[in-house]
Amino acid sequence: MISPTAQAILLLTTHLTSNGNGSVRPLTPAEWGRFAEWLQKQSLTPEMLLQGSPRTILKDWRDTRITVERIEALLDRGSTLAFALEKWFRSGLWVITRADPDYPPRLKQRLGKQAPAVLFGSGNRHLLQQGGVAVVGSRNVKEADLQYSRELGARVARCGYSVISGGARGVDEAAMLGALEVEGTAVGVLSNSLLRACSSQKYRDFLRQKSLV
DSSP: OOOHHHHHHHHHHOOOOOSSOTTSOOOOHHHHHHHHHHHHHTTOOTTHHHHSOHHHHTTTOOOSSSOHHHHHHHHTOHHHHHHHHHHHHHTTOEEEETTSTTSOHHHHHHHGGGSOSEEEEOSOGGGGGSOEEEOOOOSSOOHHHHHHHHHHHHHHHHTTOEEEEOOOTTHHHHHHHHHHTTTOOEEEOOSSOHHHHHHOHHHHHHHHTTOBO
């Protein structure tokens, strides 16, 4: 289960399957940052928008891009969110919002209001609290480059750091697997296809062993 605050943030910032409100655009990270800052200054919390009338609560809110009508339409997707959460959790995914205590603090520090409002993932979320070494490279590389990337990942792991990479085929994937194959840890930051990656045979065992997120 997720908290009421997390539910409100998901409704306001996440693309869900269409339920008639599919044309309503969720808040961008910058929009959410601006709106969340205003709520905080008013001593309001996101979950209050689910407990009372948003129009009444937001009577003093003024923003031409984030209208009260837009917020109401986004919040009116509760049933769709319930189905989405069931699907995500059944698939082994978890959700972290910017209001949750285990949201990566470095993201907030580096990105500020631009930090993603929601993170979706699978595996050991505690790895997000640790540091690491980023390894990013091309998809189309020679075998020698892949071998070097694998050895680099293993060396990073032996030094006690996680490999942080994009998870794409090529250098990214090789570095991550190099770390994992020597009992190290890795953090894959994917732009899409999370469900496909989680069900991939090459990652499944590492996810179960809690050495990968």
